[in-house]
Amino acid sequence: MSLALQTFSTVKDASAALQAAGARYLGGGTLVVRAANEGDVSLSSLVRVTDPSLSRIAVSGGKARLGASVTMAAVARHPELNALSPAARAVGGPAIRNMATVGGNLFAPAPYGDFTVALLALDAIVVTEDGEMPIETFLTGRNASRAVVTAVAFPLPAAESFRFRKVSRVKPKGVSVLSIAALLQRTSDGVVTSARIAFGCMADRPMRAKAAEKALLGCKLTSKEIAPALAAAGAGTSPITDPIASAWYRAEVLPVHLGRLLVG
Ligand SMILES: Cc1cc2nc3c(=O)[nH]c(=O)nc-3n(C[C@H](O)[C@H](O)[C@H](O)COP(=O)(O)OP(=O)(O)OC[C@H]3O[C@@H](n4cnc5c(N)ncnc54)[C@H](O)[C@@H]3O)c2cc1C
Numbered sequence: 001m002s003l004a005l006q007t008f009s010t011v012k013d014a015s016a017a018l019q020a021a022g023a024r025y026l027g028g029g030t031l032v033v034r035a036a037n038e039g040d041v042s043l044s045s046l047v048r049v050t051d052p053s054l055s056r057i058a059v060s061g062g063k064a065r066l067g068a069s070v071t072m073a074a075v076a077r078h079p080e081l082n083a084l085s086p087a088a089r090a091v092g093g094p095a096i097r098n099m100a101t102v103g104g105n106l107f108a109p110a111p112y113g114d115f116t117v118a119l120l121a122l123d124a125i126v127v128t129e130d131g132e133m134p135i136e137t138f139l140t141g142r143n144a145s146r147a148v149v150t151a152v153a154f155p156l157p158a159a160e161s162f163r164f165r166k167v168s169r170v171k172p173k174g175v176s177v178l179s180i181a182a183l184l185q186r187t188s189d190g191v192v193t194s195a196r197i198a199f200g201c202m203a204d205r206p207m208r209a210k211a212a213e214k215a216l217l218g219c220k221l222t223s224k225e226i227a228p229a230l231a232a233a234g235a236g237t238s239p240i241t242d243p244i245a246s247a248w249y250r251a252e253v254l255p256v257h258l259g260r261l262l263v264g
Contacts (some may be wrong), residue, residue, distance in 0.1 A: 180201035226262050
């Protein structure tokens with residue numbers, strides 16, 4: 001079956017083309033081209049946009065805006081995105097990171113989507129031609145989305161407030177057993193005043209750890225005080241099973257790695 005490639009200079013024209021049956025947006029292509037090569041017959045055309053604004057990184061006033069076509073490699077080497085560099089570097093190896101985009105990562109099914117786990121903890125806004133929405137809302141409805149994502153925007157985390165951990169069996173570029181990101185605000189004596197935690201591989205897409213977040217409030221990050229948060233970590237999760245790990249294994253090791261992220 002033939003596969004057409006349609007290139008547009010504007011998001012508006014690409015959006016119109018995407019409404020056709022069998023049309024899929026082409027970001028870096030690391031997943032969608034692989035699907036085509038593997039014989040996904042639901043695909044009949046790939047739609048791409050050349051608008052340079054989609055590849056722009058803007059950092060100012062404590063906020064960052066990443067165009068949807070920005071690659072993981074570009075995030076990892078940007079001097080003002082140090083906090084996000086570990087999450088960008090967690091995606092594949094160098095060849096994948098040179099192609100894998102921020103926009104594509106938002107759609108990547110578990111065990112992928114490591115960078116999106118970080119964006120979810122940062123409470124990013126997802127921008128499409130139709131408007132903006134919180135990343136959590138976007139993730140809930142992403143399977144039905146036909147819109148072109150143009151950018152993500154988020155407040156840059158204060159130093160020491162943002163943590164990211166990817167757990168994999170193969171180093172340095174194995175697929176995730178799980179990934180965790182946490183944005184923690186603390187008083188000067190270390191008491192947690194707000195916590196936003198996201199998990200990857202604990203559902204079919206990145207999810208918030210709301211029970212653990214709640215249990216952390218008022219705690220110091222010591223093994224003793226975080227114990228209730230670790231006990232609550234699995235609430236609402238539905239880990240995936242794949243060749244890397246079973247759902248059971250993922251559920252067992254989640255509190256261990258959350259504890260290391262919080263105390264370490
Ligand atoms: C060998 C290998 C290793 C990998 N390792 C990891 C890993 O460790 N961690 C990880 O998170 N991922 C990993 N991935 C998955 C993937 O590379 C990344 O998730 C990447 O960020 C996907 O982005 P992309 O631009 O390549 O997406 P594409 O393949 O271009 O697109 C993926 C999906 O998103 C849609 N899409 C893309 N951009 C947009 C947009 N702007 N608007 C609307 N829809 C859009 C496409 O239509 C498609 O459905 C790996 C993939 C491979 C092949």
